[in-house]
Amino acid sequence: MRSANPAPHDLLPFPRGARYGPDDQAAVRDLLEAGRLSDTSRGPAIGALEDAFAALTNTRYALSFASGTAALHGALRGVGAHPDAGVVTSPLTWISAILVAFHSGSFPIFADVEPDGVNLNPTTVGSAGQASAVLVTHAFGIPARMDALTATTAVSGVPIVEDCSHAHGARYAGQPVGSWGAAGCFSLMERKPVSAGEGGVLTTNSRTVYERALTLGHHPHRLAAELTDPSLQPLASTGLGYKTRMPAVAAAIATAQLRRLEDRMAASETNLAHLLDVLHAHAAPITAPLMADGSTRGWYGTPLIVTEPVTDPAALFAVCTAAGVPVRPLYDDWLSSPLLQDPALLREAFPQVRHTGWRPPDPHALPNYQAARRQTLLLKVPDVPAADYMQQVGDTLATVLTQTIR
Numbered sequence: 001m002r003s004a005n006p007a008p009h010d011l012l013p014f015p016r017g018a019r020y021g022p023d024d025q026a027a028v029r030d031l032l033e034a035g036r037l038s039d040t041s042r043g044p045a046i047g048a049l050e051d052a053f054a055a056l057t058n059t060r061y062a063l064s065f066a067s068g069t070a071a072l073h074g075a076l077r078g079v080g081a082h083p084d085a086g087v088v089t090s091p092l093t094w095i096s097a098i099l100v101a102f103h104s105g106s107f108p109i110f111a112d113v114e115p116d117g118v119n120l121n122p123t124t125v126g127s128a129g130q131a132s133a134v135l136v137t138h139a140f141g142i143p144a145r146m147d148a149l150t151a152t153t154a155v156s157g158v159p160i161v162e163d164c165s166h167a168h169g170a171r172y173a174g175q176p177v178g179s180w181g182a183a184g185c186f187s188l189m190e191r192k193p194v195s196a197g198e199g200g201v202l203t204t205n206s207r208t209v210y211e212r213a214l215t216l217g218h219h220p221h222r223l224a225a226e227l228t229d230p231s232l233q234p235l236a237s238t239g240l241g242y243k244t245r246m247p248a249v250a251a252a253i254a255t256a257q258l259r260r261l262e263d264r265m266a267a268s269e270t271n272l273a274h275l276l277d278v279l280h281a282h283a284a285p286i287t288a289p290l291m292a293d294g295s296t297r298g299w300y301g302t303p304l305i306v307t308e309p310v311t312d313p314a315a316l317f318a319v320c321t322a323a324g325v326p327v328r329p330l331y332d333d334w335l336s337s338p339l340l341q342d343p344a345l346l347r348e349a350f351p352q353v354r355h356t357g358w359r360p361p362d363p364h365a366l367p368n369y370q371a372a373r374r375q376t377l378l379l380k381v382p383d384v385p386a387a388d389y390m391q392q393v394g395d396t397l398a399t400v401l402t403q404t405i406r
Contacts, residue, residue, distance in 0.1 A: 068187025278394025
């Protein structure tokens with residue numbers, strides 16, 4: 001990559017609408033006036049959010065949690081992750097979606113991502129190791145190839161948990177994410193397309209998964225009302241002692257936010273299409289990841305793949321930032337993190353790991369993942385109409401790439 005310092009561009013301010021509008025504020029006021037910000041059962045606010053997510057994903061059940069990570073924990077308990085076999089996952093995800101395997105009594109097994117992509121490669125899943133679950137992240141809103149992944153695991157019967165924390169409203173081949181696997185999990189932290197401030201939701205078509213997840217950290221009031229499995233009913237008065245339920249006020253905000261998701265997604269899609277048209281007109285060496293026919297992406301970061309070799313991704317990121325292009329860094333390389341590389345440190349955090357098949361990962365064993373780390377730029381795309389801004393970003397990014405890559 002050539003050294004270059006393009007002059008800073010006077011881009012328009014990043015376009016953004018109000019994060020919380022009148023509907024969100026009214027929902028909070030209603031709960032304040034009712035004096036009910038917490039819920040130990042499935043009251044109106046919690047029930048409305050769960051029903052809305054079941055409708056969004058076309059699943060039979062939805063279960064609210066205090067965070068997306070807690071929802072993943074509940075899902076891995078729900079599908080039966082255990083210490084004798086690991087949880088196959090991609091390292092190109094947030095660290096919580098990796099460490100949750102340890103919290104669930106199992107351990108992560110890392111598989112590579114697709115060439116020129118950001119999602120788990122179905123051809124690497126079967127050879128990754130003995131698994132009790134596969135955790136599939138729809139990274140940065142791009143739906144993973146769920147038909148190939150479900151076909152890969154169908155023979156072994158290993159359940160799939162979808163991490164949909166970036167992919168609210170996304171579909172793969174016409175079917176909602178969160179409905180392909182045994183369970184799907186959504187994050188509702190403030191920067192996600194649907195915000196509860198903090199929160200999470202699990203979706204599933206399995207009553208068994210739903211009830212097992214319910215026992216992780218919901219109140220005995222709810223457990224006593226909903227547990228029907230004779231093997232789980234002894235837990236009705238205690239649960240498992242965690243506290244993972246969502247506050248009613250968070251559920252009310254998220255339900256109001258969900259009503260505006262379709263409009264936000266449409267604006268983001270229009271903005272990205274405009275940007276790609278500009279980049280194509282400049283013949284810039286960058287493209288968007290391919291998606292299957294009938295698929296719709298979600299919106300949490302927008303990955304673009306640089307098509308010429310990038311030797312210094314940190315330098316490219318710095319040049320883009322200096323020029324005003326709204327890029328954000330990829331996740332850290334968790335495979336090289338002290339926690340995953342130091343067995344003593346990991347055993348201190350998760351003592352049960354000594355009884356599993358865990359081994360520190362080789363950071364260089366996944367070539368497509370390492371290539372993605374070099375070649376991917378993660379952009380912020382507005383969720384409000386922003387044609388002039390996207391034109392400026394496209395022109396500027398094309399100039400940066402031409403001066404630094406070619």
